């Protein structure tokens with residue numbers, strides 16, 4: 001799948017974002033190595049700290065469906081800036097491998113690409 005297509009899936013997922021507090025809507029789409037796409041949006045809560053980011057929703061949906069290996073994830077916000085994943089989401093993505101590509105997109109579908117390892121060097125790991 002082309003990066004542009006994954007970015008479009010993230011932008012589409014963003015439409016479902018539940019963000020009545022921040023009004024900052026985010027969408028994500030993660031591609032498993034067997035070619036499936038799982039999407040997510042941010043889900044906020046009145047108890048602000050319980051909010052879950054779009055990336056983690058997408059990743060947890062994928063893991064719940066039996067996937068543990070990912071080629072790429074696209075993240076999109078409605079801003080002209082590229083949407084960069086928060087620190088918590090970087091750590092959660094790192095759990096499943098540093099080589100996953102991250103397409104950070106803006107409202108126009110333009111994106112820049114980095115890997116999870118580039119975004120989170122020296123990630124915490126219990127096994128290495």
Ligand code: THU
Nearest residue numbers: 022024026042053054084085086
């Ligand atoms: N958010 C995400 O969904 N992903 C990120 O990587 C950064 C932040 C959400 C959380 C919250 O609902 C809103 O954006 C503002 O922080």
